[in-house]
Amino acid sequence: xxxxxxxxxxxxxxxxxxxxxxxxxxxxxxxxxxxxxxxxxxxxxxxxxxxxxxxxxxxxxxxxxxxxxxxxxxxxxxxxxxxxxxxxxxxxxxxxxxxxxxxxxxxxxxxxxxxxxxxxxxxxxxxxxxxxxxxxxxxxxxxxxxxxxxxxxxxxxxxxxxxxxxxxxxxxxxxxxxxxxxxxxxxxxxxxxxxxxxxxxxxxxxxxxxxxxxxxxxxxxxxxxxxxxxxxxxxxxxxxxxxxxxxxxxxxxxxxxxxxxxxxxxxxxxxxxxxxxxxxxxxxxxxxxxxxxxxxxxxxxxxxxx
Amino acid sequence: xxxxxxxxxxxxxxxxxxxxxxxxxxxxxxxxxxxxxxxxxxxxxxxxxxxxxxxxxxxxxxxxxxxxxxxxxxxxxxxxxxxxxxxxxxxxxxxxxxxxxxxxxxxxxxxxxxxxxxxxxxxxxxxxxxxxxxxxxxxxxxxxxxxxxxxxxxxxxxxxxxxxxxxxxxxxxxxxxxxxxxxxxxxxxxxxxxxxxxxxxxxxxxxxxxxxxxxxxxxxxxxxxxxxxxxxxxxxxxxxxxxxxxxxxxxxxxxxxxxxxxxxxxxxxxxxxxxxxxxxxxxxxxxxxxxxxxxxxxxxxxxxxxxxxxxxxxxxxxxxxxxxxxxxxxxxxxxxxxxxxxxxxxxxxxxxxxxxxxxxxxxxxxxxxxxxxxxxxxxx
Numbered sequence: 001x002x003x004x005x006x007x008x009x010x011x012x013x014x015x016x017x018x019x020x021x022x023x024x025x026x027x028x029x030x031x032x033x034x035x036x037x038x039x040x041x042x043x044x045x046x047x048x049x050x051x052x053x054x055x056x057x058x059x060x061x062x063x064x065x066x067x068x069x070x071x072x073x074x075x076x077x078x079x080x081x082x083x084x085x086x087x088x089x090x091x092x093x094x095x096x097x098x099x100x101x102x103x104x105x106x107x108x109x110x111x112x113x114x115x116x117x118x119x120x121x122x123x124x125x126x127x128x129x130x131x132x133x134x135x136x137x138x139x140x141x142x143x144x145x146x147x148x149x150x151x152x153x154x155x156x157x158x159x160x161x162x163x164x165x166x167x168x169x170x171x172x173x174x175x176x177x178x179x180x181x182x183x184x185x186x187x188x189x190x191x192x193x194x195x196x197x198x199x200x201x202x203x204x205x206x207x208x209x210x211x212x213x214x215x216x217x218x219x220x221x222x223x224x225x226x227x228x229x230x231x232x233x234x235x236x237x238x239x240x241x242x243x244x245x246x247x248x249x250x251x252x253x254x255x256x257x258x259x260x261x262x263x264x265x266x267x268x269x270x271x272x273x274x275x276x277x278x279x280x281x282x283x284x285x286x287x288x289x290x291x292x293x294x295x296x297x298x299x300x301x302x303x304x305x306x
Numbered sequence: 307x308x309x310x311x312x313x314x315x316x317x318x319x320x321x322x323x324x325x326x327x328x329x330x331x332x333x334x335x336x337x338x339x340x341x342x343x344x345x346x347x348x349x350x351x352x353x354x355x356x357x358x359x360x361x362x363x364x365x366x367x368x369x370x371x372x373x374x375x376x377x378x379x380x381x382x383x384x385x386x387x388x389x390x391x392x393x394x395x396x397x398x399x400x401x402x403x404x405x406x407x408x409x410x411x412x413x414x415x416x417x418x419x420x421x422x423x424x425x426x427x428x429x430x431x432x433x434x435x436x437x438x439x440x441x442x443x444x445x446x447x448x449x450x451x452x453x454x455x456x457x458x459x460x461x462x463x464x465x466x467x468x469x470x471x472x473x474x475x476x477x478x479x480x481x482x483x484x485x486x487x488x489x490x491x492x493x494x495x496x497x498x499x500x501x502x503x504x505x506x507x508x509x510x511x512x513x514x515x516x517x518x519x520x521x522x523x524x525x526x527x528x529x530x531x532x533x534x535x536x537x538x539x540x541x542x543x544x545x546x547x548x549x550x551x552x553x554x555x556x557x558x559x560x561x562x563x564x565x566x567x568x569x570x571x572x573x574x575x576x577x578x579x580x581x582x583x584x585x586x587x588x589x590x591x592x593x594x595x596x597x598x599x600x601x602x603x604x605x606x607x608x609x610x611x612x613x614x615x616x617x618x619x620x621x622x623x624x625x626x627x628x629x630x631x632x633x634x635x636x637x638x639x640x641x642x643x644x645x646x647x648x649x650x651x652x653x654x655x656x657x658x659x660x661x662x663x664x665x666x667x668x669x670x671x672x673x674x675x676x677x678x679x680x681x682x683x684x685x686x
Contacts, residue, residue, distance in 0.1 A: 184444035184467075184685050194434030194446065198427075201680045205426050208532045208676050209419040209669065212525055216416040216517075223514050255509070 024066060024124050026057035028156075029132045030094065031147030031166065031175060034114045039143045040171045042109075048100035049114040052171055053122065055089040056152035062088045065125035068097060068110050070117035070136075076127045078103065078110040092151070094172045132156055145169045150176045325367035329584035337361030337579065343484065350484035350641075353457065356572055357480060360579015376580040387577045390472070393465045395574040396458035397542040402567025403458075403671065404522070404546025405559045407639065411665040413517050414510040417617075418627075418662070422669025424613030425635025426677045428453025428606025432598050433681075439594055444468055447681040449595055452479045453602025454674030455486070455636035459539060461578065463678045466686050473581040474592040478599035480578075486641045489600070490607045490633045491649050497611045498629045502618075503653045505628040507662045515553065522547040529676055535686075536679020543675060603636065610635035610666070627662075634663040637670035 031052040033039060041047055051068065055061045064087040069077035080087055084107045089095050096108060103111040114120075114136055122132040135157060137146050145166045148154045151174055154162015166175065181189075191197055318324050340358025344351040363383075368375050376383040389395040412418055433450035441449060448464035448471055460479035464472040482489065495503075526544035530537055549559040611632035618626045630650050634642040646663035 182444075184442050187443040187685060188437075191443075192437065194430070194437045194443075197443075197684065198430035198434060201430055201677060201684075202423075202427065204532060204680050205673055205676050206420070206423045208529050209423040209673060211532075212528050212672075213416040213419040215524060215528070216413055216419075216521065219517055219520060220413065220416065220511075223517050224511070227514070 023057065023059065023061050024063065025129075025131050026055055026059075026061055027063060027066070027089070027122060027131055028054050028056055028148070028152045029120055029122055029134050030054035030151055031145050031170065032099075032114060032120065032134075032136065033143070033145045033169060033171075034136065034138065034140050035142040037142050039169050042098050042100070042105075044105060046100070048098050050171055051097045051099055051110075051114070051120060052147070053089070053095045053097070054148075054152045055091060055093055055095075058091045060088050060090050063095065064088075066131075067121070067123035067125075067127060069121045069123060070112045070114075070119060072119065072121070075121055075123045075130065077112060081107050094151075096172045135159055140165065143169065145171075147175050320369045320372075322367040325369060327367070327584075329588050330365045330367045333365035333582060333584045333587065334362050336582075337365065340481075340579075349487075350480065352571060353480045353575055354484055356575025357477065357579040360576040361477075361582050362579075363576065364580035364583050375583070376577065377583065377586075383577065383580055386573055387581065389570075389573055390461055390476075390577050390581065391465055391469065393462045393538070395570050396462035397538040398570045399458040399567060399574065400539050400675070401542040401546040401562050402570070403639070404543040404548075405550045405562035406567075407543075407547060407550075407668050407671070408664070409521050409547065409668055410513040410518065411510050411661050412668055413513045413521055415662075415665055418631075418665030419669040419672075420617065421610055421614060421627075421632055421635040421666035422637075422671075422673040423635075424632075425606045425610040425666070425670055426454065426673045427609035428455075428602045428604075428636065429674070429677050429681075431605035431609075432602030435601060436594075436598055439598070441591075441594075442468075444685045445471055447685045448472075448475055449598050450602060451475075451674070451678055451681065452482065452595075452599040453606045453636070454670070454677060455479070455483055455603065455606065455638040455642065456671065456674045457483060458574070459637075459674050459678045461574065462539060463681060466682060470586075471591065471595060473578065473583075473587050474589075474595045475599075476578040477582060478596050481596075482599050482603050483638045483641065486603070486636070486638045487645050487648075489603050490642065490645050493604060493607045494611055494630055494633050494645075494649055497608065497615070500653070502615065502629050503650065504657065505626050506654075506657055507628055507659070508625070510661055510665075515551065518551040519548070522551065525672065529672060533676050533679035533683065535683040536675050539675040539678060540672070543671065606636045607633045628657070628659055631659055631663040631666055634665075634667040635670045635673070637667065637674045639667050639671060640664065642670070643667040 029051060033050050036047040036049055039047060040050065053063070063080050064082035064084060066080050067076050067078060068080065069075050071077055086107060087095070098105075098109045099112060099114045099117070100109055101111055101113050102109050117136050118138075120134050120136060121130050123129065124131050133156065137159070140146055146163065147166050147170070148162055149164050150162070154160075187197065322330075337358045337360075340354045340361060342358075343349045344354030344358060364376055370378075372378075373381045374383065375381060376387050378384055429450045430453075431450075432453045433446045436446035436449045437443065444467040448460075448468035451460050451463045452475060454460065457476065457480045461472065461476050464475040468475070522544035526540055529540050533540075546559070546562050549555045549562055611629050613635075614627050614629040614632035618629070621627065628646075628650065631643075631646045634646050636642050643660055643663035643666075647658060647660040650657045650659035
């Protein structure tokens with residue numbers, strides 16, 4: 001029992017740790033620009049390299065306390081300040097960091113540049129876990145970004161599948177154009193009369209309930225069989241013949257007669273409790289004791305004595 | 307004296323009398339009819355009385371900017387309305403429903419689950435007709451769910467798919483749920499023969515507690531894996547049932563099916579009623595929604611009954627199902643099952659169908675939650 005408690009405590013610690021890591025682990029390096037001569041400007045009116053992060057989750061992620069680095073031997077190179085409301089990245093939104101080596105300019109200015117970097121690391125707040133790592137493509141033309149074709153999707157090396165030289169830069173916004181057509185509009189275009197939806201949906205409803213019906217038919221068979229086995233065993237112990245009658249063998253009228261008889265018996269013997277039309281057949285495991293009564297655990301109401 | 311008169315004139319302009327028009331009066335009248343039906347006719351009084359009074363509250367003509375109207379951000383009514391708008395009342399109600407529902411009838415005869423599936427045709431029939439009437443697919447989905455005969459599900463889905471139509475959809479869903487004893491019997495009688503109505507079904511077998519405990523767990527896993535978008539409703543429904551059947555969480559089960567569901571029912575009823583402000587509610591679309599709602603109940607009942615007749619073709623003599631329980635596939639629990647029982651007794655005074663009808667009835671709850679999940683997945 002004691003061991004079981006330890007295991008439970010351990011499990012909850014592991015779960016809570018993984019939850020916090022899970023949130024930050026939803027962040028991805030999404031796009032970067034190495035040489036910026038005529039592209040997006042920062043708040044100081046300057047054009048510099050930038051790194052865009054993307055929150056792939058559907059919950060807000062606070063990246064305060066996480067790290068950005070370009071050095072595998074110093075993963076804590078730039079600590080993203082804690083307590084800045086802007087580091088709370090909303091669901092499916094972006095954060096843009098300027099790689100201008102001017103950290104004194106604010107939270108979103110890191111202390112290295114991309115021209116001097118081969119790799120960019122986004123590191124968890126524990127300072128050890130690398131959440132995302134990409135190799136910097138140095139041969140990009142000026143003012144051309146390299147990024148994920150679709151936000152947050154693709155390999156975690158900054159190359160290969162899901163990465164491409166972007167047709168246009170998209171700092172702090174979606175890499176692929178957002179689909180303007182809503183699900184409802186698309187459904188209307190594909191299925192203006194509703195037949196496809198009706199057939200699909202009804203098939204799914206039937207499928208779900210048929211699976212459930214099959215499973216419970218199986219369980220019912222097992223349960224009935226076990227019940228019969230128990231009854232046979234009990235009868236064998238008493239030295240009687242195994243009972244053959246099943247619940248179905250009795251008519252509804254028989255059940256009604258039994259219920260009425262019980263009701264009358266309880267009424268006549270004044271064994272009726274406070275619930276009308278309810279027969280309570282409950283085993284009282286522990287009799288009342290003032291020591292187990294909660295009322296004795298309550299503090300007495302103070303009374304003024306004169 | 308002049309100042310007093312000015313004040314009185316100004317006060318008059320604040321009053322409901324000065325801001326009143328015939329639309330508000332119509333809505334107040336509708337609210338009074340709901341209260342009358344709830345109290346005098348006892349048609350779903352737990353729903354119609356709060357909704358009816360909510361309609362009256364919501365249609366008191368207001369001087370705009372007083373921060374008391376349900377659509378005025380930050381007002382008390384608006385805060386209470388968040389449970390409807392953000393959809394957290396319906397799952398809480400499902401928790402209570404789960405804690406008060408006995409799935410024994412269904413577990414003892416699992417094939418009754420299929421009747422609950424068949425009745426969901428009401429949802430998609432109404433969806434197709436709504437599309438033909440010019441509603442968008444999202445609006446049509448929200449309107450179609452009225453055919454599930456499940457108020458919380460209707461509110462949950464319409465708050466996501468068509469918030470503008472939610473008031474009309476919710477009022478329509480609850481009204482027709484109250485009218486189940488009026489709508490269903492003629493269809494049931496029309497579609498069945500005398501011989502079919504007299505079919506006596508086997509008494510359900512006793513279900514072990516183990517089966518009752520396994521049902522909510524497996525039921526949830528199966529349905530949620532197939533339709534994850536129905537998670538809030540299915541999760542709470544089966545969780546509530548586990549509280550009831552586990553036998554060790556009696557207090558939690560009692561709270562869920564007692565005080566909790568009562569509180570949420572009051573809040574959902576009043577705020578849904580309030581949301582029917584005349585300017586939002588009295589529109590051509592509302593009339594269409596009411597017509598489609600009625601139609602969806604008719605389709606659901608028809609398909610439920612016809613499905614049982616079809617199903618009987620494959621069942622051996624002695625195992626056949628009385629088609630009068632086909633109407634119970636809609637999830638108006640337990641009214642639809644009661645209707646099956648009443649109509650059955652009209653033809654045979656010894657044929658009690660209530661327990662048999664409870665099977666498809668609770669299957670309808672699961673079916674409509676699954677259907678809502680599908681609509682949400684496709685259209686949200």
